[in-house]
Amino acid sequence: MPNATDRRILRQLLADPDQPATRLAERAGVTGATLSRRLEKMRSTGTIVGQQARIDWRKLGYEVEVSLRFTLDKTNPRAFDEFTAAAREVPEVIEIQTFLGSVDFRLSVIARDMAHWQEVYRTRILTLPNVETSDALMLISTIKNSVELPL
Structure with a gap:
């Protein structure tokens, strides 16, 4: 189950999925290493399932x-x-x-x-x-x- 830090990362990722990792880490209030580790964990547990393009x-x-x-x-x-x-x-x-x-x-x-x-x-x-x-x-x-x- 995602904790508060994971939820901050997810909120920022959903708000702007195309942003660079450095900006995502900054907006989520974590270091780049923490961001990388948390994203990998959420991918491995199935919380984050790939990335998709939304097409109009x-x-x-x-x-x-x-x-x-x-x-x-x-x-x-x-x-x-x-x-x-x-x-x-x-x-x-x-x-x-x-x-x-x-x-x-x-x-x-x-x-x-x-x-x-x-x-x-x-x-x-x-x-x-x-x-x-x-x-x-x-x-x-x-x-x-x-x-x-x-x-």
Whole structure:
């Protein structure tokens, strides 16, 4: 479990992941050696799992984002595995989540425009296996999208 020093490092790392290690150490109030040791420990324990680039899909020409909710036909014991495998093969699916409750899966799907969305929906989404019901929610705006944690 991270202690107070680790939490300071994590707060500063989340605030500016691209900052040089010297500035990160300074902002977290630790020496460079301490920073290095703590980061290595948090990586080895799985507290820090890699580093990722956050990409603004709209800047790459993807103007449409749709959240799709699915309930699967559970009479097929392989329904979840088959659905997951097929959904992973759709390049426009950028996120797959499973749920406990009335919804089994949620997919986030991006498309360049409405014509592209229609093509993806007709040829890739409607062909996903074992779907009992589905519901689509089109993203209008994002109010909050944060990776910050209450550290």
